[in-house]
Amino acid sequence: MTETESTGTPTDTCAGPPQGNRRPDGADKYTISEVAALTGLTAHTLRWYERIGLMPHIDRSHTGQRRYSNRDLDWLALVGKLRLTGMPVADMVRYAELVRAGDHTYTERFELLKRTREDVLARIAELQGTLAVLDRKIDFYADAGLALASERTR
Template identity: 85%
Template sequence: MTVMETTSTTGTASTDSCAGPPRQPRRPDGQDKYTISEVATLTGLTAHTLRWYERIGLMPHIDRSHTGQRRYRNRDLDWLDLVGKLRATGMPVADMVRYAELVRAGDHTYAERFDLLKSTRDDVLSRIAELQDTLAVLDRKINFYADAGRALASERAS
């Protein structure tokens, strides 16, 4: 029987949709050192996924302890927050890797980053519109079934 690796019972749909800055039990900058499993609980990702993100170039360089274990820092958590948000928009991982490369490349890539974020923003806007469209359809159907349900109830009562 080996390790279980955080099966993360907190599903994808977060209950607190109106939280300001997400206050997690982070350590203050300066003594911010997290093991991979701590980061897993903080982010909801598995340790597997965190290592995989690193392999494909989606993470900046992660510090290591003297024996080679990963030691994440607050800025890594910030990055993972961003990654999580971008993933939620449906952005493919490859595109995020591209953005990560631009960040690694230095300040002279500002313009490219700007373009990338701007077109992502457009995507998000149109996806929101799409969802609101779907919402309207859903509401029509829901009303239909609600009415049908009431009709059946009053029929039973008569």
């Protein structure tokens, strides 16, 4: 219920997604439960993301606890967006691997993003088709409901 995924201003350059109550860079050390609150994911899921290779290496405190940075939050915001598109986690892991592999994977990342973009466009089109069907059915039920109501109450 603490979904702090606001629709922020799209003014950032590359990966600057919307995120509210952050600490300034340099003082950006978040515990796992803070990140959970900020992202809406559970701590379980955050650890699981790390295990499957979807996260970069997360900083640790001197006692071994995770300390997330603003950069990690940026990455999680992107992951959240990709998740909304229905992209399989395995594909996101693939993208994460490309990022870790270095600059020579730019082209491949580019292709992956373009393919994803096409998928999103297709999904939007699908949903708009569904919306049309839904609207037709809703009109039908509105008429039927009206007919029933007038027949029964007046």
